[in-house]
Amino acid sequence: MLKGLRGVALAALILAVSVGIAACGGGGIGGGASEKVATVKVDPKPSGNMTISNWPLYIDKNTVPDFEKATGVSVKYIEDVNDNAEFFGKMQPLLAQGQSGGRSLIVVTDWMANKMHQLGYVQDLDKSAIPNVEKNLVPALQHPTFDPNRDFSVPWQSGMTGLIVREDLAPDVHSICDLFNPKYKGKVEMLTEMRDTVPLVMKCMGVDLSKATEQDWLNAIAKIKSAADSGQIRRFTGNDYARDLTSGDVDAVIGWSGDAVQLQADNPNIKFVMPKEGCMLWSDNMEIPVGAPNPTAAEAWMNYVYDPKNQAQIAAYNNYVTPVAGVKQVFEKTDPATAKNPLIFPSSKFTANCDTAPTLSGQEEQKVTAAFDAVING
Amino acid sequence: MSNRRRRLVPYFLLGPGILWLILFFAVPMYFMGRLSLDTGTLETGFRFNWQWSNFHDALSLYQTPFLRSFYYAGAATVIALLIGYPLAYAIAFKGGRWKNAMLLAVVAPFFTTYLIRTIAWETILSDHGFVVSTLQSVGIVAAGGRILQTASAVIAGITYNFLPFMVLPVYASLERIDPSMIEAAKDLYASPRTAFWKVTLPLSLPGVVAGTLLTFIPAVGDYINAFFLGSNNNHMIGNVIQGLYLTQRDYPAAAALSFVLMAVIMLAVLGYIRFAGSEALMGEEAVAG
Amino acid sequence: MEASAITRTVLPSAPARAWRWTREHGPNIFAALAIAYLLIPIVVIFAFSFNNPAGKYNYTWVGFTLSHWGNVFGISELNDALLTSLKLAVLATVISTALGTLIAIALVRHQFFGRRTANFLIVVPMATPEVVMGASLLSMFLIYGLALGFLTLLIAHVMFCISFVVVVVRSRLIGFDRSLEEAAQDLGANPLTTFMKVTLPLLLPGIAAAALLAFALSIDDFVVSNFNSGTTVTFPLFIFGAAQRGIPVEVNCVAIILFSVTLVAMGATVLQQRRAEALAATRPQEA
Numbered sequence: 001m002l003k004g005l006r007g008v009a010l011a012a013l014i015l016a017v018s019v020g021i022a023a024c025g026g027g028g029i030g031g032g033a034s035e036k037v038a039t040v041k042v043d044p045k046p047s048g049n050m051t052i053s054n055w056p057l058y059i060d061k062n063t064v065p066d067f068e069k070a071t072g073v074s075v076k077y078i079e080d081v082n083d084n085a086e087f088f089g090k091m092q093p094l095l096a097q098g099q100s101g102g103r104s105l106i107v108v109t110d111w112m113a114n115k116m117h118q119l120g121y122v123q124d125l126d127k128s129a130i131p132n133v134e135k136n137l138v139p140a141l142q143h144p145t146f147d148p149n150r151d152f153s154v155p156w157q158s159g160m161t162g163l164i165v166r167e168d169l170a171p172d173v174h175s176i177c178d179l180f181n182p183k184y185k186g187k188v189e190m191l192t193e194m195r196d197t198v199p200l201v202m203k204c205m206g207v208d209l210s211k212a213t214e215q216d217w218l219n220a221i222a223k224i225k226s227a228a229d230s231g232q233i234r235r236f237t238g239n240d241y242a243r244d245l246t247s248g249d250v251d252a253v254i255g256w257s258g259d260a261v262q263l264q265a266d267n268p269n270i271k272f273v274m275p276k277e278g279c280m281l282w283s284d285n286m287e288i289p290v291g292a293p294n295p296t297a298a299e300a301w302m303n304y305v306y307d308p309k310n311q312a313q314i315a316a317y318n319n320y321v322t323p324v325a326g327v328k329q330v331f332e333k334t335d336p337a338t339a340k341n342p343l344i345f346p347s348s349k350f351t352a353n354c355d356t357a358p359t360l361s362g363q364e365e366q367k368v369t370a371a372f373d374a375v376i377n378g
Numbered sequence: 379m380s381n382r383r384r385r386l387v388p389y390f391l392l393g394p395g396i397l398w399l400i401l402f403f404a405v406p407m408y409f410m411g412r413l414s415l416d417t418g419t420l421e422t423g424f425r426f427n428w429q430w431s432n433f434h435d436a437l438s439l440y441q442t443p444f445l446r447s448f449y450y451a452g453a454a455t456v457i458a459l460l461i462g463y464p465l466a467y468a469i470a471f472k473g474g475r476w477k478n479a480m481l482l483a484v485v486a487p488f489f490t491t492y493l494i495r496t497i498a499w500e501t502i503l504s505d506h507g508f509v510v511s512t513l514q515s516v517g518i519v520a521a522g523g524r525i526l527q528t529a530s531a532v533i534a535g536i537t538y539n540f541l542p543f544m545v546l547p548v549y550a551s552l553e554r555i556d557p558s559m560i561e562a563a564k565d566l567y568a569s570p571r572t573a574f575w576k577v578t579l580p581l582s583l584p585g586v587v588a589g590t591l592l593t594f595i596p597a598v599g600d601y602i603n604a605f606f607l608g609s610n611n612n613h614m615i616g617n618v619i620q621g622l623y624l625t626q627r628d629y630p631a632a633a634a635l636s637f638v639l640m641a642v643i644m645l646a647v648l649g650y651i652r653f654a655g656s657e658a659l660m661g662e663e664a665v666a667g
Numbered sequence: 668m669e670a671s672a673i674t675r676t677v678l679p680s681a682p683a684r685a686w687r688w689t690r691e692h693g694p695n696i697f698a699a700l701a702i703a704y705l706l707i708p709i710v711v712i713f714a715f716s717f718n719n720p721a722g723k724y725n726y727t728w729v730g731f732t733l734s735h736w737g738n739v740f741g742i743s744e745l746n747d748a749l750l751t752s753l754k755l756a757v758l759a760t761v762i763s764t765a766l767g768t769l770i771a772i773a774l775v776r777h778q779f780f781g782r783r784t785a786n787f788l789i790v791v792p793m794a795t796p797e798v799v800m801g802a803s804l805l806s807m808f809l810i811y812g813l814a815l816g817f818l819t820l821l822i823a824h825v826m827f828c829i830s831f832v833v834v835v836v837r838s839r840l841i842g843f844d845r846s847l848e849e850a851a852q853d854l855g856a857n858p859l860t861t862f863m864k865v866t867l868p869l870l871l872p873g874i875a876a877a878a879l880l881a882f883a884l885s886i887d888d889f890v891v892s893n894f895n896s897g898t899t900v901t902f903p904l905f906i907f908g909a910a911q912r913g914i915p916v917e918v919n920c921v922a923i924i925l926f927s928v929t930l931v932a933m934g935a936t937v938l939q940q941r942r943a944e945a946l947a948a949t950r951p952q953e954a
Contacts, residue, residue, distance in 0.1 A: 051898060053898075055908075055911060055912075056908035056909050056911050056912055057723065057909065057911070057912035057913070058912070076898070078898050078900065079744070079900075079905075079908050080896075080898065080900065080904070080908065082907055082908050082911055083624075085624040085625050085627075086624055086893065088624070088627075089623060089624040089627075089802065089894070090805060090893060090894045092420070092627075093805055093806050093809050094809060097809060099809075101815060101897055101898065102897075102898060103898070119420060186524070194625075228609075228610050228611070229611070231609075233610075234527050234609060235527050235608070235609045235610060236610055238911070239910075239911060239912075240606070240910075242724050242726065242913070243497065243500055243501075243724075243726045246724065246726040246727045247501070247504040247505070247506065247507070247726065247727065248505070248506055249504055249505045249506070249524070249526065258912075261722075262722035262723045262724055262912075262913060263722060263724060264722070265720075265721040265722035266720050266721050266722045266724065266727060266729055267727065362419070366419065366626070366628075369625060369626050370626055370628075373621040373622075373625050373626055375610065376610050376613070376617075376621065377443065377610065377613045377617045377618045377621050385779070387773075387777065388773040388776075388777035388779040389773075389779070391769040391770065391772055391773035391777075392769070392770055392773045392774075392785060394766050394769070395766035395767060395769060395770040395829055395833075396770065396785055396788065398766060398825065398826060398829065399788050399789070399792070399826065399829060400788070402804065402807075402822055402823070402826045403788070403791070403792050403795075403800075403826055404788065405807055406800075406803035406804050406806070406807045407791075407795075407803065409803055409806060409807060410799060410803045461701055461704075462701075464694060464697045464698070464701070465697065465698050465701040465702075467694055468694035468695055468697060468698035469698060471694070472694050472695050472698070475937060475940035475941055475944065476937060476940075477940075478875075478933070478936035478937075478940070479933035479934070479936050479937045480698065480702065481876065481879070482879075482929050482930075482932055482933045482936070483702050483705070483706070483929075483933060484702070484705060485879050485880070485883050485929070486705075486706075486709075486926055486929040486930070486933075487705055487706065487708065487709055487926070488883035488886065488887050489883070489886060489887075489922075489925040489926050489928070489929055490708075490709060490712060490922035490923070490925060490926050491887060491902060491903050491906050491922060492887055492889060492903065493889075493903070493906050493907055493910060493914075494712055494906065494914070494918065494919065494922050495708045495712075497726075497914075498707075498708035498709075498711040498712050498715075499708055501711055501715075501726070502707060502708065502711055538704075538705075538708075541705065542880065542883065543831075543880070546835060546876045546877075546879065546880055547834065547835050547838045547876070549876060550835055550836075550838055550839040550872065550873040550876045550877075551838045551839060551841075553839075553872055554839055554843065554873075556844065570690060584837075584838045584841045585838045585839075587838075588834050588835065588837070588838035591790075591793075591834065592793070592831060592834055592835075595790075595793045595794050596793055596794075598794075599794070599795070599796040599797065601796075601797075601798075602889075615796075616796050616797075616798070619796050619798055619799065620798050623798050623799075623802060624798070632798070632799070633799070636795065636796050636798075636799040639794070639796060640791065640794045640795055643794040644790070644791070644794060647790065647794075
């Protein structure tokens with residue numbers, strides 16, 4: 001009995017020591033938005049060094065060295081954004097304390113850019129230092145709902161989310177609603193990315209996304225849930241649908257346009273199909289986080305990549321949609337086949353029915369995210 | 379050595395390691411504990427509020443993934459034992475000069491990174507691949523059926539990835555067995571089978587207990603196998619925690635669920651150890667000498 | 668008469684012979700099969716390292732090429748990540764094995780106040796979900812003001828390796844025959860010498876197994892590393908990142924090279940064993 005007590009006493013001692021150590025640090029996790037979002041202060045001439053965080057394999061080999069030569073800034077380019085939520089998860093404790101871990105520039109998708117801005121984690125831009133952006137940003141991307149004046153975000157690359165189909169296995173898939181056809185039971189997949197999957201299903205249900213309510217979201221999620229439970233949907237993926245499509249384990253998926261271009265190169269039967277209801281348009285955006293060292297260099301980078309000549313290099317490597325006007329003309333001279341590819345230079349007719357994901361307010365977002373998460377993690 | 383110094387020896391031995399664990403495990407866990415009793419969201423900030431409802435929610439909302447995790451981890455552990463024990467036995471008793479080489483062969487696959495191994499398994503278990511076609515022709519898999527995105531694939535994945543955790547401890551304790559004990563048994567007219575069941579197996583029990591614990595405990599919290607090889611209704615409690623933390627950003631709920639998971643595992647482990655009679659492994663036995 | 672009676676032997680029946688053959692060779696065959704099972708994915712990875720896809724995805728066989736092998740170390744980010752992971756794994760293994768072995772010895776050999784709590788503290792980290800461990804460490808590092816990078820990665824890796832080392836070494840220590848140590852002490856060795864010359868060498872296989880496990884854990888870790896690496900990129904982090912767009916074929920090549928290093932190590936141990944045996948054979952026989 002006494003021995004047991006001694007054990008408990010020791011445990012209490014360790015706990016007390018831990019609390020003591022913890023108290024030294026103070027502070028906790030999480031924290032609301034700061035009152036006012038700062039605007040970056042930009043020097044006239046860029047110099048020094050900077051760190052950029054971007055998604056993997058999103059840039060060609062030459063842009064960074066060319067930029068370094070042109071401006072004298074030394075760039076550390078790291079590819080540690082694998083997933084918006086995961087990146088946020090590891091950055092959040094830093095950003096809450098006003099630090100960026102040394103990063104001058106980060107690239108995240110629309111909704112995450114919106115969230116970070118709401119939480120006060122990104123700074124507003126000094127537009128006088130990015131004239132190329134003002135001049136060359138394509139009209140379709142100039143006034144997104146989450147950043148109507150492009151105060152804090154500048155698109156890096158854009159893309160479309162639609163259907164990617166094995167035309168040899170499922171020639172009749174032309175709309176999102178077709179994915180619910182029992183003919184394809186167990187042979188379709190949807191994305192874990194809620195803001196791609198659910199709005200597309202809402203479109204299938206006839207919802208006008210500009211007027212979507214929380215109930216519309218929840219109804220679509222319920223529809224997805226019953227399809228998942230019945231085995232209609234094989235699984236929810238990141239971009240590992242690529243493997244399943246290639247091996248023929250699935251017939252059709254909701255997927256991203258850039259992947260379709262890659263998959264087609266090795267298997268011409270895999271095609272991106274613009275759904276009848278339309279697609280989702282999204283961008284990965286460059287922002288300057290709070291506590292960013294050398295914002296001058298960051299804005300110089302933004303300006304640099306918005307020059308059509310420089311952007312053409314990046315666009316040639318990526319298979320996504322470039323947000324910079326004037327690049328198509330460059331391609332028409334150097335690579336006419338790519339200039340005609342609707343996945344890389346979509347015409348406004350091609351994307352006539354496409355939308356950007358509707359934004360959700362705090363409370364709504366919590367409810368909807370929880371509901372969707374429950375479906376994915378059945 | 380003076381008596382007082384002798385009494386201090388264990389503390390010196392323990393000191394650095396335990397200190398490391400306290401600083402870098404106990405303290406963060408304390409923070410997590412505080413967080414699990416918070417309310418609020420990222421936007422509004424978290425406030426400490428003795429929010430026991432977080433724990434209540436954790437216990438009531440997530441029973442299915444919980445049970446599923448224990449089932450998958452348990453099945454994988456049993457299979458790993460069935461494969462791993464004979465393998466460890468072969469290496470320890472029949473390995474000879476190949477012993478160390480074989481041990482390295484067991485651990486070698488770990489050097490090729492989880493993701494690449496799992497993708498390789500996806501390729502191997504693909505619906506139209508060799509394995510599934512063969513199993514279909516034999517009748518184990520239904521025609522038009524699949525292995526990927528089912529419980530079997532997840533269990534197979536967990537077994538594969540945790541097999542070294544089973545083999546190494548079992549080997550360590552089998553190798554320790556003094557062959558003269560087995561010879562003595564044989565001299566006393568025991569058949570090889572009896573010698574195994576009555577001498578080898580009991581002597582290797584600490585290794586078996588260690589192996590099963592080292593396999594089962596991390597397997598329950600695993601999420602990668604379920605993520606790649608399973609469908610949404612094969613997801614384990616690790617996936618739920620991942621989702622709560624990263625997707626929903628509901629840190630208090632994630633922390634509460636984590637503590638519940640840890641508590642349940644600890645209870646199961648204590649029960650198991652009592653059952654296996656190996657309190658020795660947990661250091662509960664009295665020390666001789 | 669006696670001679671023939673002595674030389675006449677009874678042959679075991681055929682089924683008994685078959686059973687004996689199975690008993691003799693069964694474990695070896697099983698071991699071979701089990702190891703083959705462990706190596707199946709490696710074969711697939713190896714095969715696909717010769718693939719020649721036109722796009723960025725390496726999922727379907729397109730054609731044979733050696734070009735990726737020629738370019739194995741051509742992706743600089745891959746090389747950096749690999750070196751970082753190796754450095755990290757070696758350091759983490761050394762530190763955690765040392766700390767863990769000491770703890771195991773203390774826990775098994777000594778009775779002292781706080782034993783149960785120490786036991787508990789060892790086992791709980793194994794039960795903690797990786798996401799929680801990673802995230803809680805991250806928050807704590809920030810509060811302590813430690814810059815994220817190689818050092819925080821090392822701290823995290825050592826932390827989760829210690830428990831595994833303790834459990835493995837402990838299972839070897841239990842049932843350890845103390846009589847050898849007692850004999851050494853009877854011959855006049857002090858406790859430290861006994862430990863260094865008798866205990867430790869006998870413990871070595873267990874320690875080696877634990878170190879191997881720790882190394883494998885460290886080099887393969889993703890979740891905890893993801894949270895605590897700052898801008899440092901380890902090999903698994905690089906691959907998970909690359910998987911977003913398509914894992915380059917060079918990664919398969921590098922994976923096979925890493926695997927082959929262990930094969931080389933295997934070969935080395937076999938050679939060393941053989942040499943030890945040869946040496947033992949040349950020693951004069953005891954009378």
